[in-house]
Amino acid sequence: MKYREALRAALDEEMDRDPAVFVVGEGIGERGGSYKVTEGLLAKFGPNRVIDTPLSEAGFVGLGVGAAIVGQRPVVEMLFIDFLLLAGDQVINQAAKYRFMSGGEGRVPLVIRTQGGTGNSLAGQHSQSLEALYYHIPGLKVVMPSTPKDAKGLLKSAIRDDDPVIFIEHKQLYMTDGEVPEEDYLIPLGEAEVKRAGSDVTLVAWSHMTLKSLQAAEELAAEGVNVEVIDLRTISPMDIGCVLDSVRRTGRLVIAQEAVKRGGVGSDIAAMVAEQAWDSLRAPILRIAGKNTVIPFNLALEKAAVPQVADIVAGVRSVVGAPART
């Protein structure tokens, strides 16, 4: 099943299960969304639960917050994470703070589905990896699945969660294929998964960078370097315990992220591991990350702005001290 079909299946099942669940966003009804995730939902569930909006990003995110407060379970689709900035107040000042500021009485069971990342030559306002902004905000959960199976199980959990969840997909993942269980299942928020077991080095990634990391691990295996690839799946809450356990076994940590290096989630992981597993480290921690740049339009420049498989291979090699192939 494709990633986008897995997302659609999650929405379909949750809307079947709970009449409080509805979807709202730009061009998600008849058109089925730009990435075709909501295709068919309008025909099945009708315009009361599949709602096309005007280009009022702050307005319809705020609408989601309000509907959630009074007991609905809205799934707001934001076409690009870049556009979510238009709703910054609604996400950061309203949704994220409502439960706390109301003394714990209020709940905002809101999911904002959006997508980010490079790869389509869409330039600086349609290609960003902005997860660190939302990771930084107390009161938000941030989910970034890499496989169809995870996408489905995590979206279902996000919809059932009582707190606001920023659910970030990646534009390079929608057409990827993977096994998805037939039976009903959930993947809990806040659980990382070891996608490939290894003993020489811990390689932490999330979203599309997980796929690149697994490819890098394959190449390195051929050289005799045994890489453990951890897919965080949820970056907030983060399963740092899974990373620490792995680092205590391997003694080495590499973090691969598509987002710009400065102030990124990877920097925080590096800090936490340095604080909590310093005495296990046999080599300096390495962050492989996007350049500190606006994403360029030209495809070759765009590729150079974010880590590629070869960059990860080279980075891991440098940490394990393996010689470069000649």
Place this chain on the structure above:
Amino acid sequence: MTSVTPETVLAMYETALTIRRFEQRAIEQYRVGNIRGYLHPYLGEEGIATGSIAALEPSDYIVSTHRGHGHAIAKGHEPRRMMAELFGKETGYCHGRGGSMHVASRSVRNLGANGIVAGGLGIADGAALSIKQRGGSEVVVAFCSDGSSANGMWHESLNLAAIWDLPVIFVLENNQYAVSTPIRDSARIEHLSDRAAGYGMPGVTVDGNDAVLVYETMQEPLRRARAGEGPSLIECMTFRHGGHHVNDPGTYLPADQLAYWKGHDPLIVLRDRLAASGVGEAAIAEVDERVERVMDEAVEFATASPNPSLEEFLAEVAS
């Protein structure tokens, strides 16, 4: 127009007086250091919350603003738990986590005051959408201000409510100043309610210091909203009795305007309405005394209440 009974006028008088005395007591407590932070008085604007909320059912919702004590009290929040929240105490509505600008309660269907001007208007639309999806007949009153009408969120929220026929009544409290900026410097039109036409909804401007008039003006928008005919905008003209917040002396407010509006105080207008309705002085004195007792008790309750537990907070945030 709906005929307003003397009992309703007297109840409105009690609400408006409760708001007035609550804030006067809160300001006293602020001055002696028992309340900290921002406190935005509603002094002089009580007619709007009083009249508009008197027209609602308990099952209706409100969305409030940073100047929200009046809305909360009119919607049924207990003054003592309000005062306790202003004190930052555990017994307050938000257990000392929110304070003056964030009072909310499910029990009275107040979806919350808000520290961000226009920040709550989308929430109002969302609650209204939910009512519509469930086939309910409740209404959401979204309080907003002349200042908020300059914000993009105001536009987006009115437009979304209009296109989907959401049961929202936007009650715009035009106190004519956004902090220190007069509305004439922020808008080219005399009546902000004229903007309603641009969204395809009815709009009207009324004297917000006449609670009875506000109550009457609410009737048609309420009928429309409950019938699924969509939102309305009511602009209520008013004026602050002082600065933007308790530490702003408001020296920019022109003396002649201030004198006019203080002479047209919502409580004076309500007293005139009471006299015209034939309500006797004895009944009014009874209300006056009761409100004083409630306020004495509110201050005592807030003073005697414990602070939030530091240990509990630290346990909540441990990670």
